[in-house]
Amino acid sequence: MLNPRHGLKYFLSLLLFCGVRAFGQNHPVPLQYRLGIDTNKIHVELKYLPQEPDSTVFSYGEPAFGGQSDILKGLQHLIVEAPARLRLDSAKRRIVVYFKNNDPIRINYEIVDTRPGNTTRNQLFRPMIMPDYVFIHGVNLFLTPQFRKDDPSAHVSVQWEKSPPFPVFYTFDPENDGSRTSITTVDSISFRFITGAKDLYVKRFHSESGANYLVLRSANIKPVTQSQIEKFYLGYNNQMRRYWKDTRIIKYSLVLQPFLGVDHNMSGVSFGNGFIGKYNEPDSIASGYRQFVISHEMGHYYLGDVVAFAGANVEGQWFDEGFNDYTTFFNLVSAGYMTAADFESEFNWVFHQLYSSQIKNTPNDKIFENFWKLGDYQKLPYWRGCVFAFFLDNQIALATKQLHSIRDVMLALKQLVSSRDKKMFTNEEFIDAVAKYLPRQQVEEAFKKYIIAGNSIVFDSAVLMPSLQVENKDRALVIHVVDEQRFQQHFKFD
Numbered sequence: 001m002l003n004p005r006h007g008l009k010y011f012l013s014l015l016l017f018c019g020v021r022a023f024g025q026n027h028p029v030p031l032q033y034r035l036g037i038d039t040n041k042i043h044v045e046l047k048y049l050p051q052e053p054d055s056t057v058f059s060y061g062e063p064a065f066g067g068q069s070d071i072l073k074g075l076q077h078l079i080v081e082a083p084a085r086l087r088l089d090s091a092k093r094r095i096v097v098y099f100k101n102n103d104p105i106r107i108n109y110e111i112v113d114t115r116p117g118n119t120t121r122n123q124l125f126r127p128m129i130m131p132d133y134v135f136i137h138g139v140n141l142f143l144t145p146q147f148r149k150d151d152p153s154a155h156v157s158v159q160w161e162k163s164p165p166f167p168v169f170y171t172f173d174p175e176n177d178g179s180r181t182s183i184t185t186v187d188s189i190s191f192r193f194i195t196g197a198k199d200l201y202v203k204r205f206h207s208e209s210g211a212n213y214l215v216l217r218s219a220n221i222k223p224v225t226q227s228q229i230e231k232f233y234l235g236y237n238n239q240m241r242r243y244w245k246d247t248r249i250i251k252y253s254l255v256l257q258p259f260l261g262v263d264h265n266m267s268g269v270s271f272g273n274g275f276i277g278k279y280n281e282p283d284s285i286a287s288g289y290r291q292f293v294i295s296h297e298m299g300h301y302y303l304g305d306v307v308a309f310a311g312a313n314v315e316g317q318w319f320d321e322g323f324n325d326y327t328t329f330f331n332l333v334s335a336g337y338m339t340a341a342d343f344e345s346e347f348n349w350v351f352h353q354l355y356s357s358q359i360k361n362t363p364n365d366k367i368f369e370n371f372w373k374l375g376d377y378q379k380l381p382y383w384r385g386c387v388f389a390f391f392l393d394n395q396i397a398l399a400t401k402q403l404h405s406i407r408d409v410m411l412a413l414k415q416l417v418s419s420r421d422k423k424m425f426t427n428e429e430f431i432d433a434v435a436k437y438l439p440r441q442q443v444e445e446a447f448k449k450y451i452i453a454g455n456s457i458v459f460d461s462a463v464l465m466p467s468l469q470v471e472n473k474d475r476a477l478v479i480h481v482v483d484e485q486r487f488q489q490h491f492k493f494d
């Protein structure tokens, strides 16, 4: 039921968001884009006001974003107006523009839809430019300046010279339907996207979070499904705010669109203050597995303020993804979206995936080097982290007679990193946070064994809270909820 999910949290968590800001007229926008759509491409004209002497380096695409190593194929007919010159370094996807003075520079190019076949990855991470549909991330449409003095808040303006013959939605400027110039920042635009479609449906609602946007392609969605999605989205958002004691006003966008000719039930990617999910059938978007995916991704927004130590090899995914998965279980049960029976079947699925995996004992720092390989490597940190969080949650419940839960650890970590720029905690700090409820040495040993070294946790009924039991069935572990009321009670909070 729970299937592969794209986990780019590590990458996207680097992107703190800044919304569109007013930009005074005394500061002309240094990067001005004019776009024109064609059948399968977008003509781009960039007027660049030099921000540094002699030359500026730009980059295009990002292979770490969806494993798109050949993304440069889609950048074509790149020219600069004389007297400026440019040099393209294909291997590094770098464009160096040389100039003599501060006169505006005009760069033209085209972005062509070069998807090699229909796959989930191509449809989530590559430009899709079609007569009735557009989906393109900033990093694949715009040139990203690499100023000598890093300036992620450098401003960018975007306007259509020839706009698509259908409504568009900017995730970096959701109030703008594309009919007027959008002004934002390099930082904000890079991993957000533009989408548009003949059947694009944009619903804006006010909740305790401020303005929120639901963006769908309506053609195949029944009104009843649409209202289910809306209801779930608002309800779960409220649940997450209560879980995290979060009172921020956010502009969150939930974008759900069908895959085209790809038979995959759902996957997607977060983009700071939103999530794009793609699916193969719209009927059950707000239930079961797809509900879990949407919840997991909304979870990233709230968990985004707490990041585990990443080391040199993206080593924090056990928390960023795995604890996010367990937090999703926690909140779905807490809010009543998941019954005890649902929990049993879905959590046992995770259990089974982990314990039956050939690579289950891969050390934590060796997982990422295999990340873009097919197979279990992408999912191992999710499963391992989720099962470890479940283990700790049970230990804490047992040790405190159900007075505390893993939520207290999560809130403590959030508090701990709240004043830090990077929002990252160390492994040591994680152990400290759990050691408030369990003997420190035991926590430290468990962390080293089960997360760092990758050993399997041995579950027996002695390590579970009384409402749960474990059974070894055909050499596979199975969790049973034996006291439903007590089980539900564990996930409640004020």
Ligand SMILES: [Zn+2]
Pocket (backbone or CB within 6 Å): 005, 006, 007, 008, 009, 296, 297, 300, 320, 321, 324
């Ligand atoms: Zn994730």
